[in-house]
Amino acid sequence: MQEYFYTLADFIGKQLQGNEVYLAEFTAEQSDFIRFNKAKIRQPGNVEQRYLLLDLIDGQRHINEQFTLSGELKIDYERIATSIRQLRNQLPHIPADPYLLYATEINSTESIGNNNLLAAPDAVNEILTATGDLVGIYAAGSIFTGFANSFGQRNWHSSYTFNFDWSLYHSKDKAVKSAYAGFEWNSADFTEKVSKSLNQLEILKQEPHIIQPGKYKVYLAPAAMFEIFQLLAWNSFGLKSHKTKDTALLRMLEGQNLHSSINMMENIKDGIAPTFQAQGFIKPEQVSLINQGIYDTALISPRSAKEYDVNTNGANDEEYPTSLDLAAGNFANDEILKELDTGI
Template identity: 30%
Template sequence: MSTEELSRLETSFNKVVEMLLAKKLSSEHFTVKLNCERSQFTRFNHAKVRQTGRVADGSVQLTLMDNQRSCYQEFPFTGDSEIDWRIAYGVLQELREELPLLPEDIYLVLPSGNNTSREVNTGKLLDADLVTETILLPVSELDFTGIYASGIVIKGYADSCGQKHWFVTNTFTLDYSIFSPEEQAVKGFFAGSQWNNEAYITKIEDAKKQLELLARPAKKLERGQYKTYFAPAAVADLLSMMSWSAVSEADIQQGNSSLASLWRSEKQLSPHFSLKENFQRGLVPRFNELGEMAAPELPVIAKGILANTLINSRTAKEYGKIPNGADGSESLRSPEICPGNLAFEDILSRLGTGLYVSNLHYLNWSDLPNGRITGMTRYACFWVEDGEIVAPIENLRFDETLYQFWGGKLIDLTNFQEFIPEVGTYESRHLGGCVVPGILVDDFTYTL
């Protein structure tokens, strides 16, 4: 996207906000949220391009609040200021008609404060004409499948109090799988704001080595407890559960949190385990749906002890708490698990005999009050004996509590971290991801 087009989009958004400020009634409050992108998508199958194209998309969500009621409507954002402000004015009038028909919301939070921010993160991505050649050349002889998404994503916010935020990021993600003739697969991610071809080739070379190991006869394991190394992608899967009935203050108050025992100080996790929200990497906006700014860093679990839950203003109003800039769902937006001391070259020797797990899937809570998670192993998981990979394994289901694998059974975390990106593209490109190390766990429970 050119600088001129980016400026045109910002100008159009500002004009919508100016019109709403001029037209609102004295008793009314509003918020305006913009989601906009200029993206390239290329899908691959069998190391060939199956679909490619560019998307220019944008939408605005206008929420109107008055007399302890609220309603919202979403409408297209064209970037043409004359079109956009007229559509927005029509939507404002429709919301005024709807609002009196709705019930009161006793915990409605009105926008307040004077936060403003403007963050533009630049990147150096692949030229559109070079995407196919660059990505497919190292995998031309492989059964390579995946999707490459790149370009600019814009998040904007404004409200009736005069708060305004503008966030721009220019990134790419490549979510891929490489299949063996035996229909085994190695899954990988490559993402960032600067394309590094050497790093990409290194990723593919590592995948080729794993494919060679997958060609060996698979080993069937009996259910039981096994010492296990979880690679960063698998750790990211486990971490994702923390955004679902765990770190939310509302879930704590309503008795729906897997961390209730940690919150009551009845249990604690390993002193080696620390989790925080870290917005300093610029992966996602710091502002939430009410324009409130989260702290650059917020410790969530510090050395095994619950330091903070995520609290939005609605939860704070309902339960008498102090908000800390959490979003509406009180989920992790830019999480980071702190590293440990395990070096990459020592992973297999420290594992000794056990499982090397690259990926997980189908995760769910099996016993929420006790923090017990069930799921399955997936791509490129191996049986290790005496510090050497012996064979791939058949898929295993696990059932284990976070109070064990992040608690008493946690041996160590790696001294390196990986960025595991959000790669979703439903409705729009998803931003962010998590920064996590690998973890070594003793006696992890596999049920079948």
């Protein structure tokens, strides 16, 4: 896949005219998907897809197009050549972009993950043996991301991951939702997660308690925090949203702080996201967003960097975190109920 993309990148460079510059971002996946319902396989399948985002630049004018690739060089050469001709014809009619910024210094990188995934039939056997009745979806496969430009920069990132998201139902709306994800399947870890889910399901069988309004200690499980941060990530950590006052962290920008135990960062070093972005800038290993409850740094895209005259830290155009990391607290799992006492 890497050689295929680099071959396309070389071909793109040969199509340029005059002072034209190109930026190319390649994304692809090869994945298996298996849906389960009532402990039976309901919908197995696999996906293989390739996309190319091509940005043609001349001075401060630029225009881009994203299209699918077939994986066959002859066919894809034709698609690329057609796209470049069309973009070139439109480019003179596009207004200059005052905030256009892209990397011109060459920083080529390569990160190739190890494929330690279970074969799909083995994963199915593990799931059905351990869980019994459930509803869920298993997905596993490879993700590829590449970048190339006309200056000769080449970047490549590949990772092999799995994710099994499932629910165990008691009745009606009473269910326990769980997930297991990683790079290499560990039967003992998965069995432990299933065991915890079954224990939680037993709790749901008890008569419900009506909670009266009041102040309570509350514990939010990692799954709950994940849902919150998925929402919080949009328009919260980017410089643009901070400058336009369109951020959920507005009160923090005005001086209000969170609890001193809150530490949050964009942690590219320990995540699975690429270390580069669509304009060719390299991301730092870590960017501190909130430090001991105090707002620290924003994610800064190249456009925002140009607009507000600051340095970019490799954020994507949306300034959305791709590897958000919330530091752990001080309580072990087996201490949580004791600490909560009569909390929620």
